[in-house]
Amino acid sequence: MRRVLEDGDVNVHRALLLSGGLIVLVGIFDDRWGVDALTKFAGQVAAAGIFIMQGIQLYVIPLPTGTSLSLPPAYGVPLTVFLVVATINAVNFIDGLDGLAAGVVGIAALALFSYAYLVAIDFKLITLSAATLTAAVLVGMCAGFLPHNFNPARIFMGDTGSMLIGLLLSASTIMLTGNFDPAVIGTYRLFPFYVPILLIPAVAAVPFIDMLLAVWRRTNQGKSPFAPDKQHLHHRLLELGHSHRRAVLIMYFWVGLLASSLVTLSFTNSVPLVVSVTGVVAVAGVVVMIGVPRMVQRKQARLASGEAAAARPRQPA
DSSP: OHHHHTSSSSOHHHHHHHHHHHHHHHHHHHHHTOOOHHHHHHHHHHHHHHHHHTTOSOOEEEOTTSOEEEOOHHHHHHHHHHHHHHHHHHHHHTTTSTTHHHHHHHHHHHHHHHHHHHHHHHTTOOSOOHHHHHHHHHHHHHHHHHHHHSSSOSOOOHHHHHHHHHHHHHHHHHHHTTOSOHHHHHHHOSSGGGHHHHHHHHHTHHHHHHHHHHHHHHHHTTOOTTOOOSOSHHHHHHHHTOOHHHHHHHHHHHHHHHHHHHHHHTTOSOHHHHHHHHHHHHHHHHHHHHHHHHHHHHHHHHHHHHHHHHHSOOOOO
């Protein structure tokens, strides 16, 4: 791992250790004694600053024209900070149900790894890069933690864990963006040059949407954007009548559907087919998501009425 991470001009190993160590310290203080939102935000910005100081930064953005847009520091630095802080808080905001954050981040990291690895294999590039290795390590972290955190959970990650895996997810994204030359892969495929830009917004669409809705909702109520509440997407699934486990699996389904669709688009020219299949699966998912609670409620109502009829004393003939 050291040989891979030290290869190149970017001090990836130092960046991950220093920024990850800082985030863990901030998380420990927050979980143990409580830290105000501004201090936590400052720690996240400082972790992003460590990334930038060690060379992990958005330098280019691939364009559909087969070229890359170079980002000067005036644009690359704030965009990097924004991506790191937004990803950390998106993961932190969805850490409200057992196994939810670990599963969603694991799916996102697996999508990143699959895209980077398959593109490298397809075009005979170096497969073992810092981006793929970071994503693989993150998949292993989530997969190892999830059995202990799935409902009923025996271990909780807290802010220490959620901010750390969010940080690593952003690191893999930043290193992957611009890692492949769009002039090369765009010659053979229709879609890959979009993927480094869209992959994380797609696989993290659910937590990002939840985060934006939470910030908008709390700001309108005159509260801090970091103030906790019980109106997240996973809480609304519970209100629909889903069990704890089923609500988590539904979130897995949507994240996995978006991730697999985008990665598949990278390796096929049949965009209408992929979009059609994704649309059909999405409609089926909505039907199941809405219909299952109603079926369960009707079944419970029938059972309750049957039990009440059995308990009612019979009239003598």
